Amino acid sequence: xxxxxxxxxxxxxxxxxxxxxxxxxxxxxxxxxxxxxxxxxxxxxxxxxxxxxxxxxxxxxxxxxxxxxxxxxxxxxxxxxxxxxxxxxxxxxxxxxxxxxxxxxxxxxxxxxxxxxxxxxxxxxxxxxxxxxxxxxxxxxxxxxxxxxxxxxxxxxxxxxxxxxxxxxxxxxxxxxxxxxxxxxxxxxxxxxxxxxxxxxxxxxxxxxxxxxxxxxxxxxxxxxxxxxxxxxxxxxxxxxxxxxxxxxxxxxxxxxxxxxxxxxxxxxxxxxxxxxxxxxxxxxxxxxxxxxxxxxxxxxxxxxxxxxxxxxxxxxxxxxxxxxxxxxxxxxxxxxx
Numbered sequence: 001x002x003x004x005x006x007x008x009x010x011x012x013x014x015x016x017x018x019x020x021x022x023x024x025x026x027x028x029x030x031x032x033x034x035x036x037x038x039x040x041x042x043x044x045x046x047x048x049x050x051x052x053x054x055x056x057x058x059x060x061x062x063x064x065x066x067x068x069x070x071x072x073x074x075x076x077x078x079x080x081x082x083x084x085x086x087x088x089x090x091x092x093x094x095x096x097x098x099x100x101x102x103x104x105x106x107x108x109x110x111x112x113x114x115x116x117x118x119x120x121x122x123x124x125x126x127x128x129x130x131x132x133x134x135x136x137x138x139x140x141x142x143x144x145x146x147x148x149x150x151x152x153x154x155x156x157x158x159x160x161x162x163x164x165x166x167x168x169x170x171x172x173x174x175x176x177x178x179x180x181x182x183x184x185x186x187x188x189x190x191x192x193x194x195x196x197x198x199x200x201x202x203x204x205x206x207x208x209x210x211x212x213x214x215x216x217x218x219x220x221x222x223x224x225x226x227x228x229x230x231x232x233x234x235x236x237x238x239x240x241x242x243x244x245x246x247x248x249x250x251x252x253x254x255x256x257x258x259x260x261x262x263x264x265x266x267x268x269x270x271x272x273x274x275x276x277x278x279x280x281x282x283x284x285x286x287x288x289x290x291x292x293x294x295x296x297x298x299x300x301x302x303x304x305x306x307x308x309x310x311x312x313x314x315x316x317x318x319x320x321x322x323x324x325x326x327x328x329x330x331x332x333x334x335x336x337x338x
Contacts, residue, residue: 174228209237
């Protein structure tokens with residue numbers, strides 16, 4: 001117990017260094033010095049060897065060197081606060097809803113600014129109480145509603161399951177996933193489509209899940225995009241999936257019943273969208289302009305998984321071979337804001 005207590009002591013003090021210097025001049029061993037100070041043997045030996053050895057150890061210089069080491073260590077951890085341009089960029093990005101991880105990976109490709117790690121940015125934010133409120137992302141842990149019964153999902157024997165989907169869907173552009181966010185107040189739904197490679201999001205509010213309306217909306221949303229496959233769940237809204245295949249000129253694959261994690265990207269996207277469209281919300285209260293605002297914000301916000309680039313930038317490069325820079329989209333209003 002006593003040995004462990006010694007190892008938990010703080011850095012060597014100035015007085016201890018002068019004691020080490022005097023005992024070294026008297027030819028004392030590291031073991032004798034460590035027992036006198038109540039320090040570990042490795043602590044004393046590292047202190048002496050890092051500062052000139054037995055013959056050249058100087059307590060005053062060693063203490064000054066330790067002070068400078070701690071000074072630069074703390075300065076580097078707070079480099080955001082020490083750089084005015086970096087400070088403004090971080091503050092501006094936080095107001096747009098970017099996380100510290102997103103800001104950090106964006107800094108790697110942002111010209112004219114120093115790099116700062118996510119840990120450094122978070123430390124800076126927590127030291128500025130006025131900025132902490134912008135760290136709003138939280139998991140939505142509310143339990144979902146009652147599961148649908150077995151006779152309410154698509155049961156077409158001709159549908160193709162995700163097992164036969166090409167392996168290229170994991171790394172190639174043009175493979176999409178789709179899902180709905182529903183409302184308990186009425187029949188309105190929010191259709192969500194996500195491209196797996198670029199993480200581009202397409203949203204649309206529908207008055208209901210009529211098969212023809214759903215197919216027409218998906219065709220309209222994807223008309224300007226490359227579509228090599230579309231992965232859906234077994235919602236009865238996709239009853240006319242064969243007609244949708246013909247319209248898209250692409251294959252449609254389905255998850256196994258009650259295996260929603262097989263299209264994990266769109267499921268995870270829905271959780272982020274829930275920050276702007278909370279559970280138990282009445283979708284009739286959300287205007288199309290607000291839904292478009294949410295879509296633009298997601299598509300023009302850098303992502304860590306895209307190495308600091310945005311879904312819009314990746315999509316434009318893949319679709320048209322153009323290198324573009326995303327627009328600055330203000331953060332949509334939040335239920336937890338303020």
